[in-house]
Amino acid sequence: xxxxxxxxxxxxxxxxxxxxxxxxxxxxxxxxxxxxxxxxxxxxxxxxxxxxxxxxxxxxxxxxxxxxxxxxxxxxxxxxxxxxxxxxxxxxxxxxxxxxxxxxxxxxxxxxxxxxxxxxxxxxxxxxxxxxxxxxxxxxxxxxxxxxxxxxxxxxxxxxxxxxxxxxxxxxxxxxxxxxxxxxxxxxxxxxxxxxxxxxxxxxxxxxxxxxxxxxxxxxxxxxxxxxxxxxxxxxxxxxxxxxxxxxxxxxxxxxx
Amino acid sequence: xxxxxxxxxxxxxxxxxxxxxxxxxxxxxxxxxxxxxxxxxxxxxxxxxxxxxxxxxxxxxxxxxxxxxxxxxxxxxxxxxxxxxxxxxxxxxxxxxxxxxxxxxxxxxxxxxxxxxxxxxxxxxxxxxxxxxxxxxxxxxxxxxxxxxxxxxxxxxxxxxxxxxxxxxxxxxxxxxxxxxxxxxxxxxxxxxxxxxxxxxxxxxxxxxxxxxxxxxxxxxxxxxxxxxxxxxxxxxxxxxxxxxxxxxxxxxxxxxxxxxxxxxxxxxxxxxxxxxxxxxxxxxxxxxxxxxxxxxxxxxxxxxxx
Numbered sequence: 001x002x003x004x005x006x007x008x009x010x011x012x013x014x015x016x017x018x019x020x021x022x023x024x025x026x027x028x029x030x031x032x033x034x035x036x037x038x039x040x041x042x043x044x045x046x047x048x049x050x051x052x053x054x055x056x057x058x059x060x061x062x063x064x065x066x067x068x069x070x071x072x073x074x075x076x077x078x079x080x081x082x083x084x085x086x087x088x089x090x091x092x093x094x095x096x097x098x099x100x101x102x103x104x105x106x107x108x109x110x111x112x113x114x115x116x117x118x119x120x121x122x123x124x125x126x127x128x129x130x131x132x133x134x135x136x137x138x139x140x141x142x143x144x145x146x147x148x149x150x151x152x153x154x155x156x157x158x159x160x161x162x163x164x165x166x167x168x169x170x171x172x173x174x175x176x177x178x179x180x181x182x183x184x185x186x187x188x189x190x191x192x193x194x195x196x197x198x199x200x201x202x203x204x205x206x207x208x209x210x211x212x213x214x215x216x217x218x219x220x221x222x223x224x225x226x227x228x229x230x231x232x233x234x235x236x237x238x239x240x241x242x243x244x245x246x247x248x249x250x251x252x253x254x255x256x257x
Numbered sequence: 258x259x260x261x262x263x264x265x266x267x268x269x270x271x272x273x274x275x276x277x278x279x280x281x282x283x284x285x286x287x288x289x290x291x292x293x294x295x296x297x298x299x300x301x302x303x304x305x306x307x308x309x310x311x312x313x314x315x316x317x318x319x320x321x322x323x324x325x326x327x328x329x330x331x332x333x334x335x336x337x338x339x340x341x342x343x344x345x346x347x348x349x350x351x352x353x354x355x356x357x358x359x360x361x362x363x364x365x366x367x368x369x370x371x372x373x374x375x376x377x378x379x380x381x382x383x384x385x386x387x388x389x390x391x392x393x394x395x396x397x398x399x400x401x402x403x404x405x406x407x408x409x410x411x412x413x414x415x416x417x418x419x420x421x422x423x424x425x426x427x428x429x430x431x432x433x434x435x436x437x438x439x440x441x442x443x444x445x446x447x448x449x450x451x452x453x454x455x456x457x458x459x460x461x462x463x464x465x466x467x468x469x470x471x472x473x474x475x476x477x478x479x480x481x482x483x484x485x486x487x488x489x490x491x492x493x494x495x496x497x498x499x500x501x502x503x504x505x506x507x508x509x510x511x512x513x514x515x516x517x518x519x520x521x522x523x524x525x526x527x528x529x530x531x532x533x534x535x536x537x538x539x540x541x542x543x544x545x546x547x548x549x550x551x552x553x554x555x556x557x558x559x560x561x562x563x564x
Binding site (some may be wrong): 007095145 | 307310321335336338346350356360362365404427543
């Protein structure tokens with residue numbers, strides 16, 4: 001299992017797409033800073049122009065990229081392997097199908113974590129180069145000392161792993177069922193886009209995974225919030241249910257490669 | 258070679274929708290066998306191989322490899338196998354060596370030295386660092402065989418290994434199989450369209466038709482049964498033809514000047530010779546043309562289309 005994970009990570013870090021995604025995140029941060037310099041708050045989401053506030057300022061907008069990056073990555077990770085037959089490199093070896101699936105999920109987790117780490121590092125660097133590090137961190141209308149700010153940035157950014165992984169699990173199920181890459185990407189992005197319209201039903205909105213991909217950090221900001229626990233349970237539910245359904249399908253699937 | 262059973266398939270059945278693709282198929286290979294698995298397109302060959310390698314779940318039946326049940330002892334069973342199913346698949350953006358390294362990672366005890374060894378056996382040592390995306394189909398097949406050899410398998414399963422290859426590539430694969438079987442004692446299960454190749458390489462063959470195994474055995478035994486061709490050169494072709502047409506074993510007779518080509522059921526050239534001699538027909542030569550695997554195959558799968 002460990003070696004299977006090693007293989008998956010080796011392939012992930014050899015993928016050009018990963019570096020394109022990193023470039024997109026960096027360019028997005030740079031453009032945000034650029035537009036602030038051009039026209040101030042009117043042209044940008046930046047309210048406090050300093051390096052230490054930039055990652056939290058851009059946390060919401062990362063979701064719009066992840067709703068594309070995750071389907072594209074998972075399509076490559078699973079559907080492409082099934083379609084091109086490279087899946088056989090694992091399944092014709094002493095590897096159980098469930099181990100194969102678990103290795104893919106671990107790989108997705110590392111992929112998301114890597115992009116989150118990169119986004120924090122890039123945004124700190126770009127923000128600091130443009131505005132300097134600054135004296136305080138601004139988040140949700142409150143000011144924090146630099147140490148508190150860094151801790152809050154790490155805590156809230158990495159909390160996003162949960163909704164992103166839930167999104168990933170939904171996409172993995174689609175990827176296992178889809179016959180080709182474009183179906184996986186199209187269906188996943190289409191479904192995630194459509195899920196945004198759950199905001200029309202106010203009572204359902206908090207349970208929409210897309211809503212949580214944008215705003216989960218706001219729910220978990222107050223550590224002991226009751227709403228946060230409820231939302232965490234719901235997202236964990238998404239992960240468990242979609243994992244179990246996918247595991248059953250993978251176990252029973254006939255691979256006509 | 259011993260007589261230990263290496264692969265045993267019993268009652269294997271697969272149904273897709275309302276179509277029974279493989280129907281209660283039994284197959285048996287002993288250690289040292291090179292088994293040609295023959296059948297027309299859509300006869301169920303690849304589905305059978307997919308079931309033997311665990312890619313497709315059978316609806317009924319069992320597969321045992323080296324005595325291990327594929328379903329309940331999957332890891333132990335598949336550890337004895339190296340396989341190329343359908344086409345060899347690799348990551349095109351990785352080198353041949355890196356692709357094999359990924360495979361080797363999943364096999365306990367496979368060292369870097371072994372990767373170099375199998376690349377050498379497959380004749381790819383000098384292309385080890387090149388990306389697989391630049392390889393020809395023949396080289397990919399060779400790399401597939403190299404990958405299949407990594408864990409020193411007892412059985413290598415090759416599904417259409419010469420498909421799409423040019424004559425040189427075909428010869429290369431054929432020679433490699435013969436060499437591995439002779440030098441390393443590896444058994445092969447080969448499904449192929451190329452009956453001539455199978456006849457040259459394989460010791461045993463099985464023919465599948467509409468999901469059922471309709472013939473199985475050692476190739477020389479299979480060829481000794483069924484239709485045989487006898488060529489007779491005589492100074493009295495009219496008389497000879499007339500006499501031969503009365504023989505129940507004769508299927509058809511074609512004539513070219515003083516030569517008669519007679520298709521018969523089974524091994525009966527001796528009988529025909531006796532019939533002509535006792536009737537006073539002068540025979541210049543009589544020769545038995547051994548049945549080829551192709552003739553045998555076409556004889557038992559007549560009307561099914563090409564292999």
